[in-house]
Amino acid sequence: MTLPTEEQTIKTWTNGPYTISTDPTLIPLETLNKWFASDDFYWAKDLPLPALEQSLQNSLCFGLYHTADSDNDNDNSFIGIARCITDHVTFAYITDVYVHQSHQGKGLGRWLVKCIGEATEAMPHLRRSMLFTMDWGRSVPFYEKVLGMEVAECKRGEGMAMMMRKGRGYPRSMDG
Template sequence: MESKEWQQTVKDQTFIISTAPTLPHAFIQQAFSTSAMYWAKPVSSEHVQKLVDNSCTLGLYCLENTNDGKHQRTPIGMARMVTDYVTLAYLTDVYVQDEYQGLGLGKWMVRCCRAIAVDMPELRFMILLTGSEQAQNLYRRELGMKVMGSEEKLTAMGARRASLEEAAASPPS
């Protein structure tokens, strides 16, 4: 898939979401080690490369000006979709650093994932697992997800293309 990029400014701060496979491995490992990603744990460096190579990884960056007038991208979040880019997208590892939460960046990242999924030519399902009721509400609203089953504190949710498109057409909340 060709890399995609989105830009948004919130409170005079510019943020970028990119699917380019440039998210630093150290950032991924750091995210996996946080309590916010309780389902994950750091993996070997070989396996980090493999997961980046075999998924659509969205990096969320804060754009900062440098002394020489250039811009530096500082990673502050991520999301991954395990996908064949044709029929199925499994959303996982949605993460935004604590100090950037509450700015709508997680919601924006989920919307970017939705845009990628809706572009899939024969999309059958977008699926995910979540252990958070707050996240369930976000995924219902932004992705048109419905609960498909619950077991051991995890909820499986999924949405067909029509539900994703309907969620995309709904006014932002």
């Protein structure tokens, strides 16, 4: 096992009563798993808690928290998440970007994604960041604008092929 590089150290951003931290140990597993089991996370499903914990430990996580009372550091409410599956050097796959509905419409999703952009831009040898979305109306324009991402054309025999194989953890709701 290698020691964490500078790019892998815990980072924190603050915006008024909101904080984003890359410390995966702050993320309440039970709450996140309830989100995964909800209709809001149409692209995922809940996991056994040890598997969920392992997925967070093996990812670059961005937990979003709201502090109701700024004088009480322990009064943090978990309200959002994003994960990057990454080697911290050449590749980052962005997934599970979510802000709880009670805090949507405040620019927090944009801020969360900008923090991802800042963290991945700090990787000097990054070859590519990727994500998948089926939301052409909202998500595609959002990621184009906020992260400068482009839709990869998937024409057989030309350019990059966006490919996948469905595993046992693939949510059936995605089969349409």
